[in-house]
Amino acid sequence: MLSIHTKYSYKLPKLCYCHYRKYATSVPQDDEPMNHHKRLDLHDWPTTKNPTPYEIFGLSSQDIGMSTIELNKIIKLKYIKFVKIYHPDTSLQHQDSESNVLSDDIKRKRFDLIQQSYDILRDARRRSAYNRFKTTSWEQQGKYQPNPNPWSKENFETYRRANAHRSRYDFNKDEAFWTAGTWNDYYQMKYQRSPPTKEEMEKNKYKILFGVVAFGVLAFSLQFMNAIDKTNQYILDTHKMNLKSMKDLNESYTGNDISNIDNYSQASTIKRFLLSRRSTMQSKRKNDDDPFSNEEPSDHELLVKYAKGRVNKWDKAENEWAQQRVKPEVNSDFKFSESTR
Structure with a gap:
């Protein structure tokens, strides 16, 4: 030392x-x-x-x-x-x-x-700003008296009292908001440059307007593209759901055996037809406002009609087969008689 x-x-x-x-x-x-x-x-x-x-x-x-x-x-x-x-x-x-x-x-x-x-x-200045942050509230605002100058100190104090409760103006986030005395001081503390004058604003107003419009168009385009992407994704998910439902339905018919998908029995075909018919009739009843419309036949009547049709078809097929069987026998007898002569 x-x-x-x-x-x-x-x-x-x-x-x-x-x-x-x-x-x-x-x-x-x-x-x-x-x-x-x-x-x-x-x-x-x-x-x-x-x-x-x-x-x-x-x-x-x-x-x-x-x-x-x-x-x-x-x-x-x-x-x-x-x-x-x-x-x-x-x-x-x-x-x-x-x-x-x-x-x-x-x-x-x-x-x-x-x-x-x-x-x-x-720091006395920071201490005063912190005291202002802790004690400022809207209840301190008296009767509002409009000021023709929007950038006056009175308007800044009114704005500060009105926004004292907002988190964006918390002391730890925006200390300059509570340290500044006027709008010009706040702008200079926050952006580290002097605020633009009225002449500069008039000079660059078209550039500012173009920038605002360009930003708005860009934001709208991004939102529109995002909406299109979400719509396409929704359609894709719907198609996937439909394909999965069809796959599950086919597996339920074939017993989870995809190789037998073309070998449905007649009973399965009739069952699917009746289920589809019931749902169609139910929706038709909901949408049909005519109380005098003809009632559809019941499942029992349809099954009886279908069974009769199948029996008639089988009888017809059997008769045709019998007739075709008799013709060859007649022809063979005729040929045998000719040969004996």
Whole structure:
């Protein structure tokens, strides 16, 4: 360590000793678990799920009302104590108020919250913006008085009160929204450039209009193509379902034997015909509004008619076969008589 009494000590920069000793700890590395908040005279860790920076540092409304210098001293002192407990380089085994030893992951998460809270509270401007974020609500808006200038400070404040509850304007997502005082400040903070003037807007209005129209056409085209793809996919799925139904129906007829698909029995054919006829008649009754329409024959009558037709067909076939059998016998007798002569 350099001595401050050297010859060139006046050329050394003045360093804050607390910056180097804030990570130090007087507790040995192999210490027993204990509540280091009590040891360092700190308040307990807040029990809320998402604690605010003021809750993490244990600041009350009286502390917030004190001068900036005194408040910064309190915040810095508590930050140093927090670092001694939760910094990843320390090996302290900390117990919470319920005597549970914290894991390294929990300590790391708490340290990240402490660092974020400290960065907000030590900066007076960020602290004011955070206070504005926590206290602004639409109930604060009085009677609205329209302003002819849409970019005025009053309109910006009204817009901020009206959108304070929206997640897109959360302090962690859009800090510039709560830091800015006017629309111009917000635009410059958010986009890192000065806002366009009225002359620039008039000059580029046709380019802007063309860009908006082109973007709208592109978005509509993408939506239209997506709709066509979904329609084609629906038709394809419907065809697949129909093919699967036909396959299952054929398998039910053939007993899961596709090789016998052309060898249906007559009873199976009649059964399929009757089932199809019943469904057709049922749908016809639903759509037929004429109460005097002719009733269709029943299944029994159809079966009797079909059986008679088949019997008649068989009788006719048998008679034809008998006649064809008699003719060859007559011809053979005639040939035999001719030969004897």
